[in-house]
Amino acid sequence: MARQEIVFKEAELDDAAGLADFLEQVVTESDFLSQDDDSPNMTVEETACFIQNHLESPNQVCLLAKCDARVIGVLNIEAASHVRVNHIGDIFIAVAKEFWGHGLGQILLEEAIDWAEHSGIIRRLELTVQARNERAVHIYEKFGFEIEGTKRRGAKTKNGDFLDVYLMAKLIENVTE
Numbered sequence: 001m002a003r004q005e006i007v008f009k010e011a012e013l014d015d016a017a018g019l020a021d022f023l024e025q026v027v028t029e030s031d032f033l034s035q036d037d038d039s040p041n042m043t044v045e046e047t048a049c050f051i052q053n054h055l056e057s058p059n060q061v062c063l064l065a066k067c068d069a070r071v072i073g074v075l076n077i078e079a080a081s082h083v084r085v086n087h088i089g090d091i092f093i094a095v096a097k098e099f100w101g102h103g104l105g106q107i108l109l110e111e112a113i114d115w116a117e118h119s120g121i122i123r124r125l126e127l128t129v130q131a132r133n134e135r136a137v138h139i140y141e142k143f144g145f146e147i148e149g150t151k152r153r154g155a156k157t158k159n160g161d162f163l164d165v166y167l168m169a170k171l172i173e174n175v176t177e
Contacts, residue, residue, distance in 0.1 A: 012055070071096075
């Protein structure tokens with residue numbers, strides 16, 4: 001791959017079309033996601049509302065990896081607004097297939113942890129990952145995530161074969177600035 005500059009930035013409203021296109025693309029490139037090509041895609045308008053909601057929420061973030069103007073990776077942390085669970089951030093990370101193996105997922109994960117440590121709210125990050133996605137499981141463990149359980153038959157392939165899904169989490173400590 002030719003040397004290209006990659007920028008990491010929080011999603012803004014003018015990124016809605018690019019993010020919608022990216023999400024539509026990545027579901028066709030990987031069978032490790034819970035969505036697939038038959039899943040409904042978010043419209044540009046729905047994506048803009050999604051971004052706006054994150055921009056207004058102190059316990060949610062959507063970070064993009066961009067090459068030129070194109071979205072090539074996303075980190076999303078969702079959290080509820082309810083007081084009893086608003087400290088729990090659910091992570092979603094995806095990278096365009098042509099950029100796999102270049103460390104973008106790890107950078108996005110580092111950013112997720114850093115953001116959570118400085119959020120003042122998030123004290124637990126959690127995610128689900130297919131047990132067969134050994135590369136991702138290894139990366140999550142490298143960054144301190146632990147397997148807390150296995151959701152048997154938590155997903156299935158296009159052929160109908162059931163897959164186990166790990167429930168992984170990392171506790172986040174306060175960082176003083």
